[in-house]
Every structure is written in C-alpha cells, then in structure tokens.
Amino acid sequence: MRKYAAKGNDIYVTCPGFDLNLTLNCGQAFRTLVNAEQKGETIILHDVTEDEFLTKWDIYFDFGRDYEKIKSEFITDPTMKRAIDFCGGIRILKQDPWETLISFIISQNNNIPRIKLIINRLVEHFNRFPTPEDLLTDIAFAKTGFREKYLKSAAENVLSGKVILTETPKSAVNADPKSAAENIVEKMPTESARSELMKISGVGPKVAECTLLYGFGRLECFPRDVWINRALAEFYPDGFPFISHPFAGVAQQFLFHHIRNRELCVSLS
DNA sequence: TTCCAGGCGTATC
DNA sequence: GATACGCATGGA
Numbered sequence: 001m002r003k004y005a006a007k008g009n010d011i012y013v014t015c016p017g018f019d020l021n022l023t024l025n026c027g028q029a030f031r032t033l034v035n036a037e038q039k040g041e042t043i044i045l046h047d048v049t050e051d052e053f054l055t056k057w058d059i060y061f062d063f064g065r066d067y068e069k070i071k072s073e074f075i076t077d078p079t080m081k082r083a084i085d086f087c088g089g090i091r092i093l094k095q096d097p098w099e100t101l102i103s104f105i106i107s108q109n110n111n112i113p114r115i116k117l118i119i120n121r122l123v124e125h126f127n128r129f130p131t132p133e134d135l136l137t138d139i140a141f142a143k144t145g146f147r148e149k150y151l152k153s154a155a156e157n158v159l160s161g162k163v164i165l166t167e168t169p170k171s172a173v174n175a176d177p178k179s180a181a182e183n184i185v186e187k188m189p190t191e192s193a194r195s196e197l198m199k200i201s202g203v204g205p206k207v208a209e210c211t212l213l214y215g216f217g218r219l220e221c222f223p224r225d226v227w228i229n230r231a232l233a234e235f236y237p238d239g240f241p242f243i244s245h246p247f248a249g250v251a252q253q254f255l256f257h258h259i260r261n262r263e264l265c266v267s268l269s
Numbered sequence: 270t271t272c273c274a275g276g277c278g279t280a281t282c
Numbered sequence: 283g284a285t286a287c288g289c290a291t292g293g294a
Contacts, residue, residue, distance in 0.1 A: 116290095
C-alpha cells in the first residue's frame with residue numbers, strides 16, 4: 001500500500017518494501033519510461049502531475065497492491081524465502097500491452113542487453129515506441145534478425161483487427177462487429193487470451209505468457225524461460241508448489257532474478 | 270572457434 | 283505429442 005504527496009513538479013510516494021532499481025532492472029522492462037529515484041522508502045517521480053500519477057504511474061508500478069501479503073504466502077517455502085530475501089523489492093509493472101508484446105517477441109533466443117539495444121534503436125529511429133504502422137516499414141536498421149517477420153506478423157494482426165489487444169475507438173472500427181466484444185484480449189479469460197495472442201506468428205507459450213503477465217496484469221501467469229526451467233529443475237524437481245497461485249507470476253519474477261543474478265555472481269568469481 | 274541468449278516454426282517420427 | 287534443428291546477431 002502506498003501514500004503519496006505532490007511537491008512542486010514531483011510526486012513523492014512511500015511504499016514499504018518496494019525497490020525501484022530492482023523493479024526496473026529485473027528483466028521485465030527493457031526501457032525506462034519515467035524520471036524516478038528512490039530515497040529510503042520514498043520514490044520520487046519527477047515532472048509528474050497528480051492527475052498523471054493517479055491515472056498512469058500508480059497503475060504502472062502497481063502501487064495499490066499489497067505485496068507484503070503476497071510475499072508472506074510464498075515465504076513459507078525455503079527457496080522462495082531466499083529469493084525474497086535477495087530481491088523481494090520487485091513489483092510487477094503493468095506495462096503497455098503492445099509494447100510488451102513486441103518487446104518479448106524481440107526477446108526470444110536473445111539476451112537482455114541486446115534486447116534493450118534493439119528496442120533503443122527502434123525508439124531512437126521512430127522517436128517513440130514503434131507503432132504497428134512503424135513496424136511495417138523497413139526496419140532492417142534495427143537488426144532484429146529472424147524476429148523481423150514475427151514483428152511484422154504482430155503489426156499486421158493488430159492493424160487488421162484480427163487480434164485486438166485493448167478496447168480503443170480504433171479497434172471498434174476495425175473489428176468484426178459480430179463478435180467485437182469477445183475478441184478483445186484485454187477482456188478475455190486468461191486461457192483464451194493466451195491462445196488469441198498465439199495466433200501471431202512468432203508468439204508461442206513463453207511470449208504469450210510474458211505479455212499477459214507484464215502487459216495485461218495477469219499476475220497468475222508463469223512464464224517459463226531457460227532460467228526458470230533451471231530454477232525449477234534444481235529446486236523443485238517434484239513441481240512448483242505455487243504454480244496455480246493467483247500471484248504465481250510474482251513468485252516467478254523473484255525466482256528469475258535470483259537465479260539469474262546468482263549465476264552472474266558465479267561467473268564473476 | 271564455439272557456445273549461448275527471458276523461443277518459435279517446421280519437419281519428422 | 284514429443285523431439286531435433288535452423289534461425290540473425292553479437293558478446294563471452
């Protein structure tokens with residue numbers, strides 16, 4: 001839970017247990033959207049109005065959710081306790097669905113520094129995160145490799161209305177009027193939302209799961225990448241006890257950052 | 270030089 | 283349905 005106050009052009013947020021740096025650099029987001037810093041338990045969002053805070057950043061940082069309660073449920077498990085001791089300040093960001101989808105298409109068979117590099121190239125070139133229209137132009141400069149055809153597939157599906165991520169005036173125009181309401185990923189049950197996203201060539205179970213977790217706030221989603229599979233094989237050979245937990249995705253992020261950072265420490269020694 | 274990176278589509282059985 | 287392989291790029 002958080003409290004906030006507006007001071008000058010900034011918003012001061014106090015949110016116990018939250019770590020801004022961990023949250024922004026644990027592999028769930030590949031670029032920073034807001035000028036923010038943390039001093040103790042206070043997060044300062046620079047050049048943000050109160051209205052912008054309440055309608056945008058409060059949701060983005062998931063400030064309204066009680067992560068201490070979520071963590072208390074996981075911490076009974078010894079492996080989860082170690083992960084939470086290590087990086088329990090992480091929160092799941094509620095990112096833009098389109099940006100999340102594109103970012104995790106780029107992420108496949110790729111490493112985090114290069115994912116960031118590619119996204120930065122696109123943002124620098126288009127002066128914004130690329131729109132579907134942007135991605136249908138020549139994007140060879142971004143050196144996305146074999147993923148380029150997948151990015152264009154995502155752009156085509158969204159532009160044509162075959163896949164509708166969120167309810168917008170534009171989607172209402174493009175959509176098949178017979179079934180528009182049920183065809184919006186944002187409004188679908190998680191199961192159908194997953195298969196809807198996987199209509200896009202280049203979107204498999206992992207990318208769909210990441211898009212739902214980070215882009216649609218479906219915190220029960222549990223993406224399995226190479227690192228999570230390593231963690232599960234090492235610590236949970238008989239299965240992950242929280243796999244059906246409503247906040248399994250939060251547990252996943254603790255495990256992911258913990259084992260990945262541990263491996264980095266080993267490689268440095 | 271070879272291996273790996275927040276996987277996926279395709280071919281093959 | 284499971285398993286093997288290629289895929290662009292670039293750092294270690």
